[in-house]
Amino acid sequence: MRITRGAVVLLLVTLSTAVPAAGQGLERRLVVVVPEADDPRVEHARAAIAFWNRTLADLDLDVRMREVALIAGPPGMRAIETFARFVSQRGGRIPKGRDGPQPPPELTALGGDVVVLLSRQPLLPFAWPLIGSPDHLVAIRTARPGRPRDDTVLRNVIAHELGHTLGLRHNRGGASLMCGPCSSLAARESPGGWLPLTERDRVLLRTLHGKVETHGQPGGAGVEAVPD
Numbered sequence: 001m002r003i004t005r006g007a008v009v010l011l012l013v014t015l016s017t018a019v020p021a022a023g024q025g026l027e028r029r030l031v032v033v034v035p036e037a038d039d040p041r042v043e044h045a046r047a048a049i050a051f052w053n054r055t056l057a058d059l060d061l062d063v064r065m066r067e068v069a070l071i072a073g074p075p076g077m078r079a080i081e082t083f084a085r086f087v088s089q090r091g092g093r094i095p096k097g098r099d100g101p102q103p104p105p106e107l108t109a110l111g112g113d114v115v116v117l118l119s120r121q122p123l124l125p126f127a128w129p130l131i132g133s134p135d136h137l138v139a140i141r142t143a144r145p146g147r148p149r150d151d152t153v154l155r156n157v158i159a160h161e162l163g164h165t166l167g168l169r170h171n172r173g174g175a176s177l178m179c180g181p182c183s184s185l186a187a188r189e190s191p192g193g194w195l196p197l198t199e200r201d202r203v204l205l206r207t208l209h210g211k212v213e214t215h216g217q218p219g220g221a222g223v224e225a226v227p228d
């Protein structure tokens with residue numbers, strides 16, 4: 001490989017911004033797992049990815065999300081669903097990382113940086129940090145077709161969980177994308193269909209994913225992603 005000056009600069013930036021979350025590069029590779037390929041939530045996930053890429057571009061940050069694979073009903077789906085149910089039911093009471101529940105090989109075999117499971121279960125959605133690849137499992141509940149504007153709520157739920165994979169934490173009170181706890185009413189009424197980021201969110205994103213300053217100050221201190 002011929003290394004150009006640009007490539008060297010890019011490598012240095014990648015190493016510097018990798019401090020907050022090990023393995024995070026400029027491109028976050030998303031593997032989307034669905035029960036069936038025609039699941040309508042796939043379009044919600046793509047809308048949430050596009051939302052984040054617009055937002056990150058507006059913030060002049062180089063990190064982007066890219067869907068690298070859509071996998072429908074893989075052989076290991078049951079094991080991944082079982083792990084997702086376990087985390088969803090116990091997420092607030094179990095340790096993360098090496099002391100926490102270890103993902104099944106069916107999940108780690110998928111690779112990427114983030115696995116987005118569009119679950120068969122009506123589970124509590126979450127973003128769970130893992131060691132290695134993938135570094136997060138995001139699990140999204142089934143649709144609730146009877147509820148008004150559930151599509152809008154689901155898009156915001158997916159964007160919220162992807163926000164955790166970028167290092168964002170919950171905001172208490174108010175109607176913001178990273179609210180926690182949240183009222184689904186807020187998402188239904190949000191202008192443009194997306195709940196807003198707060199100034200605190202924007203500052204944290206710039207701290208975690210900002211470009212290296214000329215005086216050599218790297219991205220910032222590590223912040224652990226918080227599951228829902």
Ligand SMILES: [Zn+2]
Pocket residue numbers: 160161164170180226227228
């Ligand atoms: Zn959350």
